[in-house]
Amino acid sequence: METATIKDIAKALNLSTSTVSRALRGSYEINPETKRIVLECAEKLNYRPNPIALSLKENRSRAIGVIVPEIDNPFFSQAINGIEAIAYNRGYHVVIFQSHESYERELVNVQHLLARRVDGVLISLSGQTNNYEHLHGLQEKGVPLVFFDRFTDAITTHKVIADNFKGAFEGTEHLILSGRKKIAHLGASSFLSITTERIKGYKAALEKYNIPFDESLIRYCNFSIQEMETIIDDLLSESNPPDAIFTVSDRLAMACLTILKEKHIAIPKDIAVMGFTNLKVASLLEPAFTAVVQPALEMGQRAAELLLDLVEKKSKAPTNFQTIRLPTELVIRKSTAL
Amino acid sequence: METATIKDIAKALNLSTSTVSRALRGSYEINPETKRIVLECAEKLNYRPNPIALSLKENRSRAIGVIVPEIDNPFFSQAINGIEAIAYNRGYHVVIFQSHESYERELVNVQHLLARRVDGVLISLSGQTNNYEHLHGLQEKGVPLVFFDRFTDAITTHKVIADNFKGAFEGTEHLILSGRKKIAHLGASSFLSITTERIKGYKAALEKYNIPFDESLIRYCNFSIQEMETIIDDLLSESNPPDAIFTVSDRLAMACLTILKEKHIAIPKDIAVMGFTNLKVASLLEPAFTAVVQPALEMGQRAAELLLDLVEKKSKAPTNFQTIRLPTELVIRKSTAL
DNA sequence: TATTTTTATGCAATCGTTGTCGGCAACGTT
DNA sequence: AACGTTGCCGACAACGATTGCATAAAAATA
Numbered sequence: 103m104e105t106a107t108i109k110d111i112a113k114a115l116n117l118s119t120s121t122v123s124r125a126l127r128g129s130y131e132i133n134p135e136t137k138r139i140v141l142e143c144a145e146k147l148n149y150r151p152n153p154i155a156l157s158l159k160e161n162r163s164r165a166i167g168v169i170v171p172e173i174d175n176p177f178f179s180q181a182i183n184g185i186e187a188i189a190y191n192r193g194y195h196v197v198i199f200q201s202h203e204s205y206e207r208e209l210v211n212v213q214h215l216l217a218r219r220v221d222g223v224l225i226s227l228s229g230q231t232n233n234y235e236h237l238h239g240l241q242e243k244g245v246p247l248v249f250f251d252r253f254t255d256a257i258t259t260h261k262v263i264a265d266n267f268k269g270a271f272e273g274t275e276h277l278i279l280s281g282r283k284k285i286a287h288l289g290a291s292s293f294l295s296i297t298t299e300r301i302k303g304y305k306a307a308l309e310k311y312n313i314p315f316d317e318s319l320i321r322y323c324n325f326s327i328q329e330m331e332t333i334i335d336d337l338l339s340e341s342n343p344p345d346a347i348f349t350v351s352d353r354l355a356m357a358c359l360t361i362l363k364e365k366h367i368a369i370p371k372d373i374a375v376m377g378f379t380n381l382k383v384a385s386l387l388e389p390a391f392t393a394v395v396q397p398a399l400e401m402g403q404r405a406a407e408l409l410l411d412l413v414e415k416k417s418k419a420p421t422n423f424q425t426i427r428l429p430t431e432l433v434i435r436k437s438t439a440l
Numbered sequence: 441m442e443t444a445t446i447k448d449i450a451k452a453l454n455l456s457t458s459t460v461s462r463a464l465r466g467s468y469e470i471n472p473e474t475k476r477i478v479l480e481c482a483e484k485l486n487y488r489p490n491p492i493a494l495s496l497k498e499n500r501s502r503a504i505g506v507i508v509p510e511i512d513n514p515f516f517s518q519a520i521n522g523i524e525a526i527a528y529n530r531g532y533h534v535v536i537f538q539s540h541e542s543y544e545r546e547l548v549n550v551q552h553l554l555a556r557r558v559d560g561v562l563i564s565l566s567g568q569t570n571n572y573e574h575l576h577g578l579q580e581k582g583v584p585l586v587f588f589d590r591f592t593d594a595i596t597t598h599k600v601i602a603d604n605f606k607g608a609f610e611g612t613e614h615l616i617l618s619g620r621k622k623i624a625h626l627g628a629s630s631f632l633s634i635t636t637e638r639i640k641g642y643k644a645a646l647e648k649y650n651i652p653f654d655e656s657l658i659r660y661c662n663f664s665i666q667e668m669e670t671i672i673d674d675l676l677s678e679s680n681p682p683d684a685i686f687t688v689s690d691r692l693a694m695a696c697l698t699i700l701k702e703k704h705i706a707i708p709k710d711i712a713v714m715g716f717t718n719l720k721v722a723s724l725l726e727p728a729f730t731a732v733v734q735p736a737l738e739m740g741q742r743a744a745e746l747l748l749d750l751v752e753k754k755s756k757a758p759t760n761f762q763t764i765r766l767p768t769e770l771v772i773r774k775s776t777a778l
Numbered sequence: 779t780a781t782t783t784t785t786a787t788g789c790a791a792t793c794g795t796t797g798t799c800g801g802c803a804a805c806g807t808t
Numbered sequence: 809a810a811c812g813t814t815g816c817c818g819a820c821a822a823c824g825a826t827t828g829c830a831t832a833a834a835a836a837t838a
Contacts, residue, residue, distance in 0.1 A: 105554075105581065107794055118818045123796060133816060150555050154501065155794035157492045158823050165535070173524065174737075179517040186511065186538055195535050195556065197503070200524055216443075217488045218533065243443060359724050381721060386697050388726030399512075445824055456788045461826060471786060493824035496793045 184402025229291030246412035269430035270303025349377035390435035522740025567629030584750035607768035608641025687715035728773035
């Protein structure tokens with residue numbers, strides 16, 4: 103059962119394909135009676151326009167590409183959920199790639215998306231990425247690009263991010279006000295904007311309360327479980343370990359909790375733990391986990407909207423690129439109790 | 441900066457497009473010297489073949505469609521992770537849709553995928569789907585279809601599923617052996633294969649240990665949080681409530697735990713709770729959550745492999761469709777302790 | 779030298795759709 | 809009667825790439 107084309111309709115009705123095409127799009131220069139017949143025949147043959155043919159002609163694909171480090175991460179799957187919702191409503195399809203925190207993989211993904219002629223790209227950078235030529239390449243080819251969550255200032259475009267500074271500031275402040283004196287900050291890759299912004303927030307909070315900054319309390323984890331455990335172990339085995347740990351990702355938070363439990367360290371009594379996390383079960387953890395929650399779904403939605411606006415913008419007038427900073431929410435639970 | 445086409449190369453070298461095309465594919469009938477020049481020029485212009493043009497000619501898109509109820513669900517995001525990995529390696533792209541547990545939405549998704557001329561479809565049915573005409577439609581159009589996790593026997597094709605019967609049997613048996621007498625089973629939609637299979641496993645375990653089956657202990661939740669809470673509330677407020685609850689999804693497990701905690705019901709002392717779940721934090725919950733874990737990643741991989749085999753099969757010989765049943769893993773933790 | 783074979787290349791059709799152009803009636807206008 | 813309008817429709821080219829067929833020139837053979 104092959105799919106009917108405009109030619110089949112033309113043949114069946116003894117018309118030209120041009121006439122059928124125009125009738126289907128309701129052109130004014132087609133006889134209403136002819137239109138009726140064509141529509142009827144199209145219905146009968148279950149005609150569906152071939153988007154591939156249209157893509158070829160119009161040089162667009164009505165698809166947008168999304169590159170995330172890992173799909174299987176609540177933050178990103180929530181964001182993709184938001185992206186899919188917007189794209190769906192506006193008639194676009196979503197093509198997904200994972201960088202697995204690898205620069206090389208991200209590069210290949212971008213090349214695939216270029217080859218595929220996607221109409222635009224949403225990206226959250228890999229933890230290894232510190233060269234942005236591939237993204238410049240996209241822009242040079244005229245493919246709109248929008249960052250969400252993990253961006254770089256090396257590229258000029260829309261960015262939709264959480265208010266990482268404020269989130270980290272409030273979180274750190276909360277720890278300080280809970281009486282913690284020695285607060286460790288477990289960051290992600292040092293290349294990432296989210297890392298530097300959050301560290302700034304952390305430092306600002308320390309400063310506000312006149313707590314001296316100790317470089318050795320900041321650690322960078324590039325997201326391999328192995329590495330995280332080594333770092334956390336190292337941090338805890340010091341002669342004078344921290345009395346609070348602020349982690350910046352779901353995976354870090356989990357690894358941290360696991361290790362502390364293994365070591366039978368009491369939370370929050372001996373060490374308070376909190377983190378940037380979008381785990382929905384945070385309240386059900388033992389102890390209930392204090393979290394800086396990012397509006398992942400909304401972030402995906404906003405980013406998709408901005409991207410599609412760029413894609414559909416007729417005028418090539420220079421755009422005022424925005425950086426949208428969405429507020430985070432500090433949810434205080436038992437893991438940081440006094 | 442437009443993308444170079446085969447024509448640009450032809451023009452630049454004063455050759456015909458046919459020659460360029462053949463040179464690029466290394467045809468034996470092209471002069472080696474000409475080949476060299478063409479390759480060189482293609483390199484210089486950064487030529488990339490246009491997959492849309494190829495799709496039009498070959499009537500294939502090198503993309504596969506995936507329909508899941510929700511991306512933002514650890515089981516499905518893990519499965520998509522597996523799907524993406526396989527598709528990526530075999531040169532296919534993954535286009536994702538969510539049915540949001542809605543039959544209508546699933547229908548529209550299938551139509552979109554058909555219109556898009558995807559080469560194949562992977563689907564895990566929505567909880568509302570009990571009519572399968574849309575899937576027959578896919579097959580009639582020659583689009584291969586493979587189920588994962590949630591399937592229907594009404595369609596003949598490959599199916600990759602967890603061993604739901606055995607998983608539920610072992611889980612229920614574990615509860616019985618832990619001394620539980622009145623075990624509630626919270627199923628998903630009654631339309632779904634996963635629901636019926638798991639209930640069979642549940643019943644079989646009861647039978648083995650001569651525990652009478654009580655219809656009122658089985659409840660169906662169509663996945664709206666509201667509905668789940670009502671049902672769980674109802675179950676618990678009976679005069680003689682169950683002493684164990686077996687839930688079949690991540691969301692049900694979470695809702696159940698939340699409500700029990702709100703009611704200050706002791707787990708596992710008063711009621712044991714366990715479930716089919718792929719939450720990675722199960723061990724960090726309070727209490728640590730006993731789980732029947734499904735090999736979600738592998739399920740996605742196997743399903744994608746089977747689908748791509750179907751897509752690429754030259755011969756249209758009738759296929760021996762398989763139903764691959766992957767073993768689940770029972771991880772016993774504190775929530776069902778004696 | 780005449781003929782065949784080989785080599786290397788170009789032409790044109792194709793995939794499904796749309797845009798440009800042009801044409802043919804049937805009108806209405808002077 | 810001659811001309812201009814208008815309504816309606818078809819032919820053709822184009823998007824990018826592939827491919828069967830034709831064909832020119834060069835090489836091999838008779």
